[in-house]
Amino acid sequence: MPKETVTVIVNATGEQLELPVLRGSHGPPVIDISQLPAKLGYFTYDPGFKGTASCHSDITYIDGDKGILLYRGYPIDQLAEKSSFLEVAYLLLKGELPDHPQLQTFTDTIMDHTMIHENLRSFFGGFRYDAHPMATMVGVVGSLSAFYHDSTDINNPRHREIAAHRMIAKMPTIAAASYKSSVGQPYVYPNNKLGYCGNLLHMMFSVPCAEYEVNPVAEKALDLLFILHADHEQNASTSTVRLAGSSGANPFACISSGITALWGPAHGGANEAVLRMLEEIGDVSNIGKYLAKAKDKNDPFRLMGFGHRVYKNYDPRARILRKMCHEVLHENGSSADPLFELALRLEDIALQDDYFIERKLYPNVDFYSGLIYKALKIPTNMFTVMFAIARTVGWVANWMEMVSDPRGVIGRPRQLYDGHCKRDYTPLSER
Numbered sequence: 001m002p003k004e005t006v007t008v009i010v011n012a013t014g015e016q017l018e019l020p021v022l023r024g025s026h027g028p029p030v031i032d033i034s035q036l037p038a039k040l041g042y043f044t045y046d047p048g049f050k051g052t053a054s055c056h057s058d059i060t061y062i063d064g065d066k067g068i069l070l071y072r073g074y075p076i077d078q079l080a081e082k083s084s085f086l087e088v089a090y091l092l093l094k095g096e097l098p099d100h101p102q103l104q105t106f107t108d109t110i111m112d113h114t115m116i117h118e119n120l121r122s123f124f125g126g127f128r129y130d131a132h133p134m135a136t137m138v139g140v141v142g143s144l145s146a147f148y149h150d151s152t153d154i155n156n157p158r159h160r161e162i163a164a165h166r167m168i169a170k171m172p173t174i175a176a177a178s179y180k181s182s183v184g185q186p187y188v189y190p191n192n193k194l195g196y197c198g199n200l201l202h203m204m205f206s207v208p209c210a211e212y213e214v215n216p217v218a219e220k221a222l223d224l225l226f227i228l229h230a231d232h233e234q235n236a237s238t239s240t241v242r243l244a245g246s247s248g249a250n251p252f253a254c255i256s257s258g259i260t261a262l263w264g265p266a267h268g269g270a271n272e273a274v275l276r277m278l279e280e281i282g283d284v285s286n287i288g289k290y291l292a293k294a295k296d297k298n299d300p301f302r303l304m305g306f307g308h309r310v311y312k313n314y315d316p317r318a319r320i321l322r323k324m325c326h327e328v329l330h331e332n333g334s335s336a337d338p339l340f341e342l343a344l345r346l347e348d349i350a351l352q353d354d355y356f357i358e359r360k361l362y363p364n365v366d367f368y369s370g371l372i373y374k375a376l377k378i379p380t381n382m383f384t385v386m387f388a389i390a391r392t393v394g395w396v397a398n399w400m401e402m403v404s405d406p407r408g409v410i411g412r413p414r415q416l417y418d419g420h421c422k423r424d425y426t427p428l429s430e431r
């Protein structure tokens, strides 16, 4: 088959260059512009990478127009219905679904690594009493490389695997300790007999002076939320992990940078922001006022949990969570949560509004996730931490794929410089 190319004419003298067109297994074709600077002296300009593929990947595929999300080819709704978080973690890391013994070995391995170095625990006491748990997470996860030197050789596949297992296993322990520290309760050690999410609930909510039994409904709900949050191709935090990793940085440092990027309200911080927004709106009668604010270009207010860079259709994860929200609230006997009623009305009204219709703005995964976390009694400032635990799997899978890709080079974007042209230094006395 002849090599597919497009011809790009770039200047008045008619100088032209044929650029290769690359096709993946799914999705639009991609023009390889890497020769453009060397051959014609031009860079491309694409703020926010709206039209730029930054890497090859086999992990996750999104069709934003159709509202499709696939992990290693499997539709998210099938995984949400039939799978478990650790099975999905195995799939994302290794590329195939595990058989029974493979899943058992993987689960045992992860649960064997849940403890954190005892000296790490003293870190939590060093933060101010009212530190946001995400701030604590960034610091503590970044420090892991100071404790686990024996798995930081990124050129050693076994080191990479151990680091991956350690991060997935220790993230719930670190998250729970961040929470315990913020409420002044003693840290709770992991219990490896419990499941991944059951153990997280145990470490967050049990106290030494009382019996604690994991609520199976809460455990299942958390497991499903984690499946939905596990990966989402080259989003801001995953791209941050890849960029940090492209310099050869150790995996713990890279994941810490991903947590930082996730924290922003335009990304994973949206789940916390949605709940705060619903509380601020307060009542159905105020929806009109807040929608007007969201549409006003002079007002920085945006409808949190609405809109997505890739989905121009209903986010398939939001659809699953909307249904789950009904179920969890019903199970909890709190089906009349006024914030859920408010969220449903807000969605209805926004989806009939021309502004949102024209811009194809639909609820995203974070519109309903916060309401479910609230129903599970997870405090609002822990919502994004929950997201970070789940997304660690996607970050690690992408980091491993990047490190083992022979095409890998350091990420180094260029810029369109708008500053001063060269000028001479003026001595201080003459200024």
Ligand code: ACO
Binding pocket: 048, 235, 265, 266, 267, 268, 270, 294, 295, 301, 302, 303, 304, 305, 306, 307, 308, 309, 310, 359, 361, 364, 365, 366
């Ligand atoms: N409320 C009001 N208007 C919005 C919203 C919103 N939530 N989202 C987008 N728009 C408008 C923009 O103002 C813009 O309008 P214009 O064409 O008149 O200028 C248009 O829709 C396109 O929006 P962009 O900002 O160009 O879209 P982009 O892809 O850059 O941003 C983003 C996507 C950041 C998610 C945005 O929709 C947003 O800020 N949403 C709210 C925050 C949120 O829910 N984030 C979570 C995303 S999911 C995740 O990361 C887990």
